[in-house]
Amino acid sequence: DLGVTLTPSQSPLAGETVDFLVTMHNNGPDAANRARTIAGAQNLHVLETNGCAADPLGYPQCVLPSPLAAGASGDYLLRMKVPSAARGNMLLSVSATSDEDEIAPGDEVALFKAPIVAIVDAQTTMHCNRYTFPGPNGRVICDIEIRNAGPATAISPWISFSLSYASAYWNCQSSRPGLCPPETSFAGSYSVTLALMEPGDVVRVRSDILAQSSWSPYALPSINGYVSTREIEANSDDNRIFAEFDMTLFRDDFEPTSNTPNP
Numbered sequence: 001d002l003g004v005t006l007t008p009s010q011s012p013l014a015g016e017t018v019d020f021l022v023t024m025h026n027n028g029p030d031a032a033n034r035a036r037t038i039a040g041a042q043n044l045h046v047l048e049t050n051g052c053a054a055d056p057l058g059y060p061q062c063v064l065p066s067p068l069a070a071g072a073s074g075d076y077l078l079r080m081k082v083p084s085a086a087r088g089n090m091l092l093s094v095s096a097t098s099d100e101d102e103i104a105p106g107d108e109v110a111l112f113k114a115p116i117v118a119i120v121d122a123q124t125t126m127h128c129n130r131y132t133f134p135g136p137n138g139r140v141i142c143d144i145e146i147r148n149a150g151p152a153t154a155i156s157p158w159i160s161f162s163l164s165y166a167s168a169y170w171n172c173q174s175s176r177p178g179l180c181p182p183e184t185s186f187a188g189s190y191s192v193t194l195a196l197m198e199p200g201d202v203v204r205v206r207s208d209i210l211a212q213s214s215w216s217p218y219a220l221p222s223i224n225g226y227v228s229t230r231e232i233e234a235n236s237d238d239n240r241i242f243a244e245f246d247m248t249l250f251r252d253d254f255e256p257t258s259n260t261p262n263p
Helices: none
Strands: 002-008 017-026 036-042 045-050 061-063 073-081 089-097 109-115 122-128 139-148 158-164 166-174 185-187 189-193 202-211 222-228 240-244
Touching: 002 089, 002 109, 017 036, 017 089, 122 222, 122 240, 139 222, 158 166, 158 202, 166 189, 166 222, 185 189
Parallel strands: none
Antiparallel strands: 002 017, 017 073, 036 061, 036 089, 045 073, 089 109, 122 139, 139 202, 158 189, 158 222, 166 185, 166 202, 222 240
16 A cells, blocks of 8 residues: 655745655555656656666656565655746656555555746846036947846846937847847837846847937936836846936036036
């Protein structure tokens, strides 16, 4: 009379590992020879096992030390990873069997089903070559970097940046081909929805900013923007960027600048 139980180490998170302790019980009356389990999984990738005759990968079948005496139990560790783009539910089933006949069918199958939690950490940083326009016709170049620190894949993240009292040439490049449109556009804003960003992916947006010719000394050109994801954000504070740009009286970049609206 065999029975089997599953004990997970944590709730399943997309992109992270989860350990399952698989325990087989023999309620007798006789010893079980070649006691073994057969496992199947959905939205899980097996990494290794510990405690099976076929380690490091006793999967889908794990043979335990034999014989398994009546009243005894044996266990092994099944380490699996939830794919970073997995969504919905994960499912793991394990059934126990041996060379002997099963006298009380029903408890020799264990099933674990749980919703997958997807967490991402989209990080946005910006560096500008200056924070002051060298005259109304000067340019400021800002490089914006968007990175997914994981652990889950960001599916259809939305990147949006806009300018006030300025327009810019926008260009997007990425660490992997095809992450973002490569063409350059000229506009007062830039937005794009990416297909996905896997953990470690980087998108770089360059903004070559020109102040509007009707610039007023009382209105500072500025840039702001953010990245938005469908997943749970580990830290939403680093999703946004913002900067204002003062103006100088001269255009040769040698004169001292002022941080006030009226230099």
